[in-house]
Amino acid sequence: MEMTKARKYLNILILGAVGGTAFFLPYIRYFLFDGQLISMGITAAQSGFLLTIHTIVNIIFYIPGGALADRINPKKALGISLLGTAFLSFLYAFTLDSFAMGLIIWAGLSVTTVGVFWGSLMKAVRIIGTEEEQGLMYGLYYGAQGLFATIVRALALVAYNSAYSGAYGTNAEVTTGFFRAVLTGGAMTIIAALLVFFFFLKVDYKTAIAKVTGNEKSFGIKSIFGLLKNPMVLLCAIIGFIAYGFFTSVSYFTPYLSEVRGVSAVDTGIFGIIRSYGTLMLAPVGGLLVDKVFKSASNFILATMLILVGLFGIAMVLPSGMNQTLVSLFTLLPGIVTMMMYGQAFVTISEAKLSRAITATAIGVISIVAFLPDAIYHPLFGNWIDTLGAEGYNRIFIFLIISGIIGAVVSLIFNITNNKRLRYDYTKE
Numbered sequence: 001m002e003m004t005k006a007r008k009y010l011n012i013l014i015l016g017a018v019g020g021t022a023f024f025l026p027y028i029r030y031f032l033f034d035g036q037l038i039s040m041g042i043t044a045a046q047s048g049f050l051l052t053i054h055t056i057v058n059i060i061f062y063i064p065g066g067a068l069a070d071r072i073n074p075k076k077a078l079g080i081s082l083l084g085t086a087f088l089s090f091l092y093a094f095t096l097d098s099f100a101m102g103l104i105i106w107a108g109l110s111v112t113t114v115g116v117f118w119g120s121l122m123k124a125v126r127i128i129g130t131e132e133e134q135g136l137m138y139g140l141y142y143g144a145q146g147l148f149a150t151i152v153r154a155l156a157l158v159a160y161n162s163a164y165s166g167a168y169g170t171n172a173e174v175t176t177g178f179f180r181a182v183l184t185g186g187a188m189t190i191i192a193a194l195l196v197f198f199f200f201l202k203v204d205y206k207t208a209i210a211k212v213t214g215n216e217k218s219f220g221i222k223s224i225f226g227l228l229k230n231p232m233v234l235l236c237a238i239i240g241f242i243a244y245g246f247f248t249s250v251s252y253f254t255p256y257l258s259e260v261r262g263v264s265a266v267d268t269g270i271f272g273i274i275r276s277y278g279t280l281m282l283a284p285v286g287g288l289l290v291d292k293v294f295k296s297a298s299n300f301i302l303a304t305m306l307i308l309v310g311l312f313g314i315a316m317v318l319p320s321g322m323n324q325t326l327v328s329l330f331t332l333l334p335g336i337v338t339m340m341m342y343g344q345a346f347v348t349i350s351e352a353k354l355s356r357a358i359t360a361t362a363i364g365v366i367s368i369v370a371f372l373p374d375a376i377y378h379p380l381f382g383n384w385i386d387t388l389g390a391e392g393y394n395r396i397f398i399f400l401i402i403s404g405i406i407g408a409v410v411s412l413i414f415n416i417t418n419n420k421r422l423r424y425d426y427t428k429e
Contacts, residue, residue, distance in 0.1 A: 007201050011128050012137065014200045016144020018078055019121060020277075021152050021192040024185035025089045026054055026109045030251035031153055031272035032181060034258060034265055035160060038171050039096050039178040044255070044385045046099060048378030050106045055375035057110035059368050062118070063224065066364020069119030075200055077116040078124075082193035084112035089186030093179050118367065119360030122346060126359050134350040135297060139287020142343035146280020152188045153273045156181040161266055169265070227365050232352035232421065235414040239301060240370030242407035243345040245400070246308060246338045248373050251276050252381060252396055253331040260390045263324050271328045275335035282336055283343030290344050297347035298418070302411035304341035308334060309404040312397045345370070352418055 029036050029047050036047055069077060088108050095101040129137030163169065163177035227233050254272035257263040263271075286300065294300040311334045318327060346363065354362045381399075384392035 008128055009140070010199070011201055012125070012140050013144050014195050015121060015124055015141055016146075017148045017192050017195055018082065019141070019145035020148025020150075021185070021189045022082060022085055022113050022117065024149075024152055024156070024189065025085065025092065025182070026051070026106065026113060027248075027251075028182070028185070030248075030276045031157070031254060031269055032160060032178060033251070033255045033272075034268075035174055035178040035181070039175040040099060040102060041097065042099055042102075044382035045379055046382075048380075048382035050102055051374040051378045052376075053103050054106040054110055055371060057107045058114045058371060058374075061110055061114045062364040062367045063361070064364075065115045065117075066119035066360040066362070066367075067224070069116045069123060069360035069364075070358060072116065072120070074120035074124050075196060077120040078200070079193045079196040081112045081115060081117035082189050082196065085109065086186045086189040086193065088112060089182055089189060093182040093186065096175065096179065096182075114367075119363050122363045123360040126346075126350070133291060134347050135287040135290030135344060136284065137287070138347050139284035139290075139343050142283030142339070143281045146277050146283060146339065148192075149277035149280065150273055152185060153277055155188065156184040157269050157273060159184045160269070164266070174265075224361065224365065227354070227358070227362055230352075230354075232414070232418060233354070233362065233365060234369075235410060235417065236348045236352055237366045237369035238410050239298070239348055239407065239414060240345050240366055241372060242305070242403050242410070243301065243338075243342050244370050245373040245377060245403055246334075247342040249377060249381070249396065249400055250331075250335045250338050252385075252393065253334070255385065256393045257324075257328055257331065259385075260393060261324055261327050263328060267324075267328065271331065275332050279332065279335040279339040280343065282340055286340030286343050287347075289340075290347060296415060297344045297351050298411045298415040300344055301341055301348075302408050302415070304337050305404045305408040305411060307337050308341075309401050309408075311337065312400045312404070316394055316397045348414065352414075353421075 029051075033044075033047070036042075037044065040047075088105050092102065092105045095105075125137055125141045126134065159180035160177035163173045163180060165173060169177065251272065253275060254268050257268045257271065258265060286304075290297050290300045294303070315330070315334070318330065346366075349359065349362055349366070381392070381396050384395045386392075388395065
C-alpha cells in the first residue's frame with residue numbers, strides 16, 4: 001500500500017522532532033557556550049575536547065550501527081535511543097562540576113545518538129520519499145528539525161535566564177540557569193521518545209526498497225567493501241565533512257558576539273538559537289532549489305560554498321564600531337546559507353546512485369569522515385580563542401574561507417565524475 005501524503009508528512013514531522021531534541025545535549029555549547037564553561041569550570045579548549053571524545057567514539061559505532069540499522073525497524077531504535085539520551089542529560093545536570101564525568105557522558109552520547117539511531121533516522125528520511133523528491137524530503141526533515149530544535153532551545157534558554165537577576169548574571173546564577181536548561185532539554189527528549197512510540201507510523205522498508213532495487217536484500221559484508229571501493233563514497237564523505245564543518249562552525253558567532261562585540265549573554269543566546277537552529281527551517285527552500293532549479297545537490301552545494309566564502313570574508317572586515325544589532329543580524333546570513341546547504345549534504349548519496357537497501361550502511365561509512373570536524377575544529381578553534389582572544393576569530397574565518405574553496409572544488413569534481421559513472425547497486429554483488 002502506498003503511503004499517503006498525510007502519513008508521509010507526519011512521519012517527517014516526527015523525525016524532525018526526534019532530530020531536534022536528540023542532539024540538544026551533545027551540542028549545547030552551540031547556544032550556551034559561556035554557560036557551559038562557567039558551570040563546569042572549564043576552558044574553551046576543554047569544551048571542544050568533549051566533542052572530540054564524542055566524535056572518536058562515534059567512529060566506532062558508525063559502520064556497525066549503520067549495518068544494524070539496515071536490518072531493524074527504526075521505531076524501537078529511535079525511541080529507546082532517545083530515552084537513553086534523556087537519562088544522560090539528567091545525569092549531566094547533577095554532575096556539572098566533574099569534567100571527567102562530562103567526558104564519560106559525551107562518550108555515552110555516542111551510543112545513544114549514533115549507534116543504531118543515526119542510520120535509522122537518515123534511512124527513514126530517504127525511504128519515506130521517492131528518489132525524485134530526495135531534496136524536498138531531506139529539506140523538510142531538516143526544516144522540521146530546525147523548528148523543533150528552536151522550540152526546545154528557546155524553552156531551555158527561558159529556563160536558563162530564569163536564574164538571572166540582571167542582564168549578565170553571577171557565576172552562581174549562570175550555573176543554576178545552565179542546570180535548569182539541561183533538565184529542560186532532557187524532558188523534551190522524553191517527549192520526543194513518546195511521539196515515536198505512540199505516533200510514528202511504521203515504514204514498510206522492504207517494499208519501498210524492492211520497488212527501486214528489485215530485491216529485498218539489505219546488508220552483507222560485501223556491501224561495506226563495495227562502498228569502500230566506490231570513489232563516489234569518498235567524494236560524498238569529503239563534501240559532508242566540509243558542509244558539516246560550516247554547520248558546526250557558525251556556532252562560534254555566539255562567543256564572537258559576546259567576547260568581541262560586547263553583546264549580552266541573553267542576546268547572544270537568542271541569536272545563537274536562531275542562527276544554528278531557526279535557520280534550519282529554511283532547509284526546505286534548499287531542497288526545492290536542488291530538485292527544481294539546480295537539478296543536482298552537488299551543484300547547489302558548490303554555489304553555496306562560494307557564497308559562504310564571501311560572507312566569511314566580509315565578517316573579517318566588519319568595522320569595530322559597527323552597531324551590535326547590525327553585526328548580530330549579519331551573523332545570521334552565514335547561518336541561513338549553511339543550513340540550506342547542510343540540509344542537502346546527504347542527498348549526494350542519492351545523486352551518486354547508491355542503493356536504498358544499504359542506505360544506513362552507506363551513511364555509517366560516510367559519517368566517519370563527515371563528522372570529523374567535531375574532533376578537529378573545536379579543540380583547534382578553542383585553542384585559538386583561549387590563546388589569541390579576538391584575533392582567534394579571524395583565524396577561524398580564514399580557516400573556513402579556505403575550506404569553502406576546497407568544498408567548491410570537490411563538489412565540482414563530484415558532479416563531473418558522477419555524470420560519467422553507471423548506477424551502483426552493491427546488493428547485487
